[in-house]
Amino acid sequence: MKKPAIFFDRDNTLIACDGYLGDPAAVRLIPGAAAAIARAHDLGFAVITFSNQSGVARGLFDETALVAVNEKMAQLLLQENRRAKIDRNEFCPFHPEATIEKYRKDSDLRKPKPGMILSAAAALDLDLRVSWIVGDAPRDIEAGYAAGCRTILVSNPALSPSPATLQPSSVDPDETVSSLGEAIEVIAATADEDDEPAQISNPGVEGELARIEHLLQRLLDQVRRQSEHPADFSLGKMLAGVTQILAIALAVGSYFYKPVGEPLMPMLVAIFLQILTISLLVMGREK
Ligand SMILES: [Mg+2]
Incomplete structure (x- = not known):
């Protein structure tokens, strides 16, 4: 069974560093880092750091x-x-403008791209849909969003912000908190909600209803998140989804239940709906 994980950014999330750090003697933990990681394990999460x-x-x-x-x-x-x-x-270790040639490339590993998260997920068999990103910079959140994880921005007022922290962001975090302790409590509360259907001992109708309700709630959460990012969600795309479903339903229905009189009519309507779907998607892309 796939395991959930918490991906912690390293610099100015777990250790104090608002620039570059190559000296082990200069490592200082952010207060609360050890407690947050221990609690993450208690909650059943793997713990990973990911750092540009x-x-x-x-x-x-x-x-x-x-x-x-x-x-x-x-x-x-x-x-x-x-x-x-x-x-x-x-x-x-890569950067597009590296002074050392072997590290000069636009790597998929570099945040805001999700490569480091995907690499860890493949190596440790992680379930990214129930995993979390915790970081202090917009690019941490963007990488987490791109990987399909839930995201928490830790805006710690006691730390001097790094240049990455001040970058504009195209994605809002699911939560913003001011300490690692608060972040782990948000995760603990959500983990409780996720577990609720599993606590129902009766696997009958009641259990199935609870499972469906839980899935619908997750779906609504996803729609809410997408609607907060207009680039990813539009009325046109939603209509395209509806017309696509109707087109498939009509095509399949007319195959199994051949209508008397106008046998081709449902198929013609299905073709019309399919063309409408494609048109809506093309119009959505041109925005
Ligand atoms: Mg950082």
Whole structure:
């Protein structure tokens, strides 16, 4: 069975860093990081970090130093809480304008692209639909949204913002909080809601109804999220979906139940609806 995960951004989310960090001795945990990771495990989540590290591409430090920083972070977390274990560290050393040629490329791993999340999901068999992204910058949220995860922006007033934090965003987070403790409580509350149908012991009609209600609620949540981003949702697309369903229903219906008198009429209407669907989609793309 696929496992849910929480993807934590590293810099200025788990450790204090508003620039580049290649020195393990300079690693400082953000207060609450170890407790949040331990709680994530208690809730049944795998814990992954995902971090753009263009300092490698810029020649400021090498991958060995980057791994040493991650190891120091892991050591400090476990010192503070024995259950604060990181299952996997993902990082992107590439940058389109790297000074070191082997790192110069527009990598799919680099946030806001979702490559690091997808890579971890493949390696650990993760269910991204019930996974979370927790980060301090818009690009963390955009990467999480692109991967189909739920997202939390941690806007910690005690930290000086990094340049990435100040970038404009095309995606709103599902939640905005001011600490890692608040973030993990949002996740815990949602995990409780997700588990509700599973607590019903009767697998009969009542259980099926609860399951359908739960699925509908998730569907409504998804529609609500999409409607908050007009680029992804439009009336035209919704109408196209409706006409597509009608077209398929008519085509299938006329195949099994041949109408007397005008046998071709339902198929002609189905073809008309299919053309209408394509027209609506094309009109939607030209916006
Ligand atoms: Mg960050």
